[in-house]
Amino acid sequence: MKKIFVLLLVAGSLVYGDGWFEEGFSFGAKKAGVKPVDNKLYIEECGSCHFAYQPGLLPERSWKKLMANLEDHFQTDASLEEQDRKTLLAYLIKNSADKAHQYKRSKKIDRSIPSSQTPIAITQTPYFKHEHYEIPKRFIIQKEVRSLANCAACHTKADKGLYSESFIAIPNYGRWDDD
């Protein structure tokens, strides 16, 4: 009986490869789809104005481009002292999506971007767009969310790098199922 149950579980994970198993399990705990942020300076500096996006959400070339123009960072001045800028750029590069293919989301994002393109907004990457295009605009523009850039508004474990469906709660709506 136990064997059958295990088999069913395995079969389930194969069939629903993009469902609730999508971020995979390791020793009972979900493995992050993107490596969580593990840099205090990054959290302090970048996370003071917005969600501290994981470095594994963009490839190296994107971070380089973004960090070269902090004076005009999405129409806001986010300039840093040069030493801090260099330290953070090094952290971003080391953990960028193109070097983090062991993390499922990083790999998918990285592979989705044509090599001729260097997006600086995660929301402009093809994989991100593909994952979010079905979401009705009214859920996005409501004041609790405001923008698709506000990951943690709906992804309740975004800070842990967990973006799977089982950790989605859209304000004033609830769970989101693709099926």
Next chain:
Amino acid sequence: MKQFILAPLLVNALFAFDFNPQMQKYMQQLTQEAKKQNSNFSGFSYSRGEQIFTSKHIGKKGKMITCTSCHGDDLTQNGKNISTGKVIEPLSPSANPKRFTKVKSVKKWLRRNFRDVYTRTGTAQEKGDVITYIVNKK
């Protein structure tokens, strides 16, 4: 007569905010710079600072903005970043003692925020005025 005696005391009380040594030094630097730029300079002003903090300007995004757009009118309360919605801890040191303790951080935010609201950097006098306003506002 009483008023004559009280007036200077009041002024002192207003600027008696207890900065730590690195911030005291920074305020002195701003004072010296302000004197250099304006021979009539006679100290930082709470009311000029209030004007800087609360007046509206066409900011970096091409829209009307004021410092209070993000920091709110009550500096002892949380503010909210108007672009991202992220909560900003209170600016007032009376509610948030970490504020105005690190010169590096103060310089960074003055640089960024003057550019966002005024599309230019602030002068030494303006920086000193706005700090004076924020730390003393009740």
